[in-house]
Amino acid sequence: MFSFHEVSKEFKTDFWEKPFRALDKVSFNLSGGNIVGFLGANGAGKTTGIKILLGFIKPTSGKIEYDPALGKNRSEIFKNIGYLPERPYFYADLTGREFINYIGQLNDLTKLDIKKNGDFWAKSLKIDFALDRKLRFYSKGMLQRLGFVSALVADPMLLILDEPLSGLDPLGRKEFKDIMNQLSSEGKTIFFSSHILSDVEEVSREVVILESGKLVHSGNLLDLVKGKTTDEYELVLDSRESEKIKELGSLQEQGEFCRLVFPQSDFSRVLEQVSKENINIESLKKVTPTLEDIIYRIGV
Numbered sequence: 001m002f003s004f005h006e007v008s009k010e011f012k013t014d015f016w017e018k019p020f021r022a023l024d025k026v027s028f029n030l031s032g033g034n035i036v037g038f039l040g041a042n043g044a045g046k047t048t049g050i051k052i053l054l055g056f057i058k059p060t061s062g063k064i065e066y067d068p069a070l071g072k073n074r075s076e077i078f079k080n081i082g083y084l085p086e087r088p089y090f091y092a093d094l095t096g097r098e099f100i101n102y103i104g105q106l107n108d109l110t111k112l113d114i115k116k117n118g119d120f121w122a123k124s125l126k127i128d129f130a131l132d133r134k135l136r137f138y139s140k141g142m143l144q145r146l147g148f149v150s151a152l153v154a155d156p157m158l159l160i161l162d163e164p165l166s167g168l169d170p171l172g173r174k175e176f177k178d179i180m181n182q183l184s185s186e187g188k189t190i191f192f193s194s195h196i197l198s199d200v201e202e203v204s205r206e207v208v209i210l211e212s213g214k215l216v217h218s219g220n221l222l223d224l225v226k227g228k229t230t231d232e233y234e235l236v237l238d239s240r241e242s243e244k245i246k247e248l249g250s251l252q253e254q255g256e257f258c259r260l261v262f263p264q265s266d267f268s269r270v271l272e273q274v275s276k277e278n279i280n281i282e283s284l285k286k287v288t289p290t291l292e293d294i295i296y297r298i299g300v
């Protein structure tokens with residue numbers, strides 16, 4: 001769908017200060033038909049990357065190449081990309097319907113197509129009941145839903161969603177994820193940013209990860225986890241034994257069992273204690289890291 005080639009972006013903050021490098025030679029390729037998570041902590045450079053991708057700001061160096069399937073020129077390409085901004089700006093005096101009409105007209109859609117697509121997505125995103133209300137009366141989650149409708153109204157091939165799940169309640173997050181899956185099964189490509197790893201793990205097989213403006217990984221999510229272990233062990237015991245081992249590591253009670261996590265360096269000490277106290281072991285294994293552990297603790 002598109003590729004970043006050594007894209008860098010520097011922002012001048014103060015005349016005297018050195019420019020701030022928000023993106024540093026970021027290169028990756030995003031193939032079509034997938035849901036790809038764009039991960040990174042606050043300030044990692046995700047929104048900057050997205051703004052460059054959408055042509056809102058220019059990179060300081062490097063370039064982005066778009067798949068010819070998206071269009072022949074910039075105007076065709078950008079019409080084929082639906083965008084949900086991180087902080088959507090809405091005209092407070094428009095109604096939801098007027099806003100969808102406005103976005104549809106910007107995309108050169110016919111009135112009939114705007115009505116057909118707008119109604120369809122407003123119903124799917126459960127905002128149809130509020131389309132005749134002014135946007136000033138919409139809640140945060142309602143604006144987010146309307147923003148998603150407007151990103152979809154022109155039936156784009158590629159969807160760029162900047163933090164689509166933030167500001168939604170758990171049910172709303174599930175509904176958005178379901179629609180993302182549905183769109184992907186219809187062949188659309190979705191590139192969405194988030195700093196919530198568990199949300200990304202749920203819907204995408206592929207990720208692009210930034211850390212302080214630098215690319216740390218792009219590709220399959222499983223490749224990232226495969227072969228990675230932590231240097232910690234977990235020992236599961238009957239919870240009645242917890243008093244005897246509670247000093248040996250971090251202990252969590254889980255119903256009739258308790259789970260002791262301790263570093264590899266304490267392995268012999270813990271086992272000696274367990275055998276001295278004659279404790280039955282339910283299980284003992286290396287802690288498998290979560291994606292969160294891998295990115296923020298172990299490193300990729």
Ligand SMILES: Nc1ncnc2c1ncn2[C@@H]1O[C@H](COP(=O)(O)OP(=O)(O)OP(=O)(O)O)[C@@H](O)[C@H]1O
Nearest residue numbers: 011013022040041042043044045046047048049195
């Ligand atoms: N116009 C600008 N002028 C100066 N600095 C900027 C500008 N836009 C972004 N930055 C800086 O670039 C860095 C990356 O910002 P960006 O908004 O891309 O991060 P992000 O990954 O989207 O973070 P978040 O998860 O909080 O949305 C930040 O340090 C930010 O302050």
Ligand SMILES: [Mg+2]
Nearest residue numbers: 046047048086
């Ligand atoms: Mg952002």
